[in-house]
Structure formats: C-alpha cells, structure tokens
Amino acid sequence: MLRYVLLGLLDAEPRYGYELKAVFEQFLGGTWPLNIGQIYTSLAHLEEEGLVRSQVVPQGSAPDRKVYEVTAKGRKALSAWTSTITDEPVRLRDELFLKVSVLSLKNGPATRELIHQQRIAILSRLRDLAELQDLPENHPATELLLEAAMLRTEADLKWLDAVEARLKDGGSDG
Amino acid sequence: MVKNYGLAVGPALEFQNVHRAYAGNGAVATAALDGVDVTIGRGELVAVCGPSGSGKSTLLHLAGALDVATCGEVLIDGWAVSGLSATERAGMRNRSIGFVFQSFNLLPGLTARENVGMPAVLAKRKPSEISGRVDELLDLVGLADRADHRPSQLSGGEQQRVAVARALILDPPIVLADEPTGNLDTASGEAVLDLLLACHDAGRTVVVVTHDARIAARTQRVIYLRDGRIAQQDKPRQRSRPLAAILDTSTG
Ligand SMILES: Nc1ncnc2c1ncn2[C@@H]1O[C@H](COP(=O)(O)OP(=O)(O)OP(=O)(O)O)[C@@H](O)[C@H]1O
Ligand SMILES: [Mg+2]
Secondary structure (H helix, E strand, O other), X not given: OHHHHHHHHHHHOOEEHHHHHHHHHHHOOOOOOOXXXXXXXXXXXXXXXXXXXXXXXXXXXXXXXXXXXXXHHHHHHXXXXXXXXXXXXXXXXXXXXXXXXXXXXXOOHHHHHHHHHXXXXXXHHHHHHHHHHOOOOOOHHHHHHHHHHHHHHHHHHHHHHHHHHHHHHXXXXX | OOOOOOOOOOOOEEEEEEEEEEEOOOOOEEEEEEEEEEEEOOOOEEEEEOOOOOOHHHHXXXXXXXXXXXXXXXXXXXXXXXXXXXXXXHHHHHHHEEEEOOOOOXXXXXXXXXXXXXXXHHOOOOHHHHHHHHHHHHHHOOOHHHOOOOHHHOOHHHHHHHHHHHHHOXXXXXXXXXXXXXXXXXXXXXXXXXXXXXXXXXXXEEEEEOOOHHHHHOOOEEEEEEOOEEEEEOOOOOOXXXXXXXXXXXXX
C-alpha cells in the first residue's frame, strides 16, 4: 500500500527522497514510521516498474539530487488503486476484544473491573485525540485521520457500555 | 474576561452520602441515588456520564437545589440545602445556579428575549437593569437576530442556545447542564459546547450531564454513575501523548 501513497504524493508534486519522507510524515501525522532506506527501496522498485522516473538535478556545491516524478503508467496504476472499492473484513484483532471475550466466559467481578479500568484508559485516548484536533498546524489529511480515530474510539466506549449492559442482564455476581 | 467566582471558601458543590428515593409501586421504592459522595471544586469543568436511569438528572437536580435529598447532605457554595426553606432554596438558585434543562424548558408564549430575561424578572430585577444584559447574552449565543422569535420559530439548536443564555442571565457561579447537546446535530452541539467551555473559561463551575464521549473528553473530570452510585471517576491526566503514540496507520 505504501507504494500507492508515495505515488499519490509524487503525483501532487515531484520530490527528491528526503523531501518525500518529510511530506509523507507530515501527511500522516507521523503515524506510519518509515526510515529513509524504506523510501529509497520503494522508489527503486517503482522506477524499475516504470511507474516513476528520476532526473538528476545538480545543486551547485551541494551533492546532486535525484528528483522523482510519476510516469503516465504510474498515474494509471494509481488511479486503478484509488478507484477500487475497499471492502475489507472488519478487523477486531486488538487485545481488548479478546480479553473481554475471554473474561465474559465467567462473567465475574473481574470483567466489570476490566471494563471500568478500560473505559478510563479509552477516555484518556479520546482526550488526547481531542487535544490533537485543536492543534492549528495539522495537515488536512491528518485531520481526516483524527476524525476516524475519534469515531472508532467512541465506538470502543460504546462497545464497553454494550458489554456491561449484557453482563448485567445475565450476570451472576449481582 | 475572567471573573473571580472564587471569593467564598470551600468547594462549589459537595454531596455527602446522598440518597434520593422515589416512592414506587406498593412498598418498593426506587433508589435514584444510592449513597453518592462527590466534591466539585470551584471553577471545575466536570462531566457526568452513565446509562439511562442511572441517576444523572437526579444528581444534577439535587446539585441545583431543584430537588432535596431523601437522606445525606448536598452543599451548594457551602450551604446545606436540607436546612433551607423552599423560599431560601429559590434564593439560592437565583444566586448560585444556572440550569440548562434536557428539554430546553422554554416558555412557548414568550420570545427568545423574554425567555432569557425571565429568571431576572422572577428574581424581581428591574427590566431596565437587565435589558442590556439580555441583548449581550443573545449576541453571545449568536441569536441577536432571532431575539423576537418564539421557541416554535427556532430550531432545536437555537432553542438550546436560548436556554444557555437564560441560565447565564443572573451571572451564576455554577452552571449545570443536562444533556445540553442531546437532541442536536453535530454543528449545533459544538456551538452549545463552546458556550459551556466559555462559561468555564470565564471562571464558572460547570457540570454537564452527557452521553456524548466527545463532550466528556473535553472536560477535566468524568464521573460515571451506575444504578445511582458513582461507579468510577477518571483522574486528571499526567500529560498528553503525541499522535504517533495513539494512532498507527502503517500497513504490512
Ligand atoms: N419523578 C420521579 N418519580 C419516580 N421515579 C423517578 C422520578 N425521576 C426519576 N425517577 C427514577 O429514578 C431513576 C434515575 O432517573 P434519572 O432521571 O436521574 O436518570 P438519568 O440517568 O438522568 O437517565 P436518562 O439518561 O434517561 O436521562 C430512574 O429509575 C427513574 O425512573
Ligand atoms: Mg436524565
């Protein structure tokens, strides 16, 4: 998937490697850590496949820079990717779902305690996200990510409410 | 404009083992609140959350001296509510409390301007004293151009903003709001929330009942009620985390 994000960024503006890394980080608010080596490896693959081409730009006294731009073939690949409808299975792989599910087998006080503590922890994440949303320098794409993260965090809280209500209905510990 | 609402000593609100029971069918009484201990400091911004029927409105009504505990004690501004007569309680509400109701509670026959001024009229203030303040508040809530509309001519969000303005007319040190954004869309809800945050910034104590986690996340402390009891409270956070620590967008 990384390759398409890089293609998209280069399609918006040709860049040299370090610049692309900086733009990538700003674009996703640093939520996808990459080192410069990974960027150059991806660029090399893209160039081999003819999706980008590079041009050496002399920098006077500084070392020359290789500037990458998207080819017509690259633009076609990008648009094929972006126009494919995403319909992935819902991913509930995180630990919380499994922990609560395991505890629900017994429905004792430990379940309720976990739900209570977890609710506080998730609310704290929501507080962090709300603060980050208030920052003035967010990239527009980061704003979209923040919105998604907040909605999902709210969903986690609602899920805990739902689990608690179910346990209460069928609870054995009063 | 930060006003000093903190001259009096002690917390703004204090609940000491508060119970509120309603006579039920036959001998069974409903315990709407079942032993609540909580202290809310002056200038605090607190959210009260919990499932439907957990006692949130009951707690807020007691905090606003709209209701009296069956046993235990509620202190508002250091005054024990159980020791006050009905008239004294009304005086206490006028002095200390601005209340925003879950269902707006505007008078349908009155205009927005008249609704906002109503608590001042009831408190026997002279109309000349308050008319400037009414206009100021209508302006603050962004309804200067709707001042002569009746509630039926206003949207839900506008009615709720009128209700917030009305709660502020006597400049209370404590603002209590029951689901103030419950029936509103996101944008109107944000506008009402901003008003409450501004109340807090101005130095007031603000308690807001909400089921909206986003609103809770904007307060300093959240009190969770469950079956009439405080199930949990979150502690103030040490520090906030950077985005990269709470969000991961990398794919394999
Ligand atoms: N006037 C009343 N007479 C009898 N029972 C009442 C009265 N007011 C509230 N109750 C009961 O007390 C309990 C708590 O009610 P309360 O209104 O405080 O809940 P709430 O948390 O505000 O719920 P919601 O989220 O639905 O507004 C409920 O079981 C309710 O039925
Ligand atoms: Mg209620």
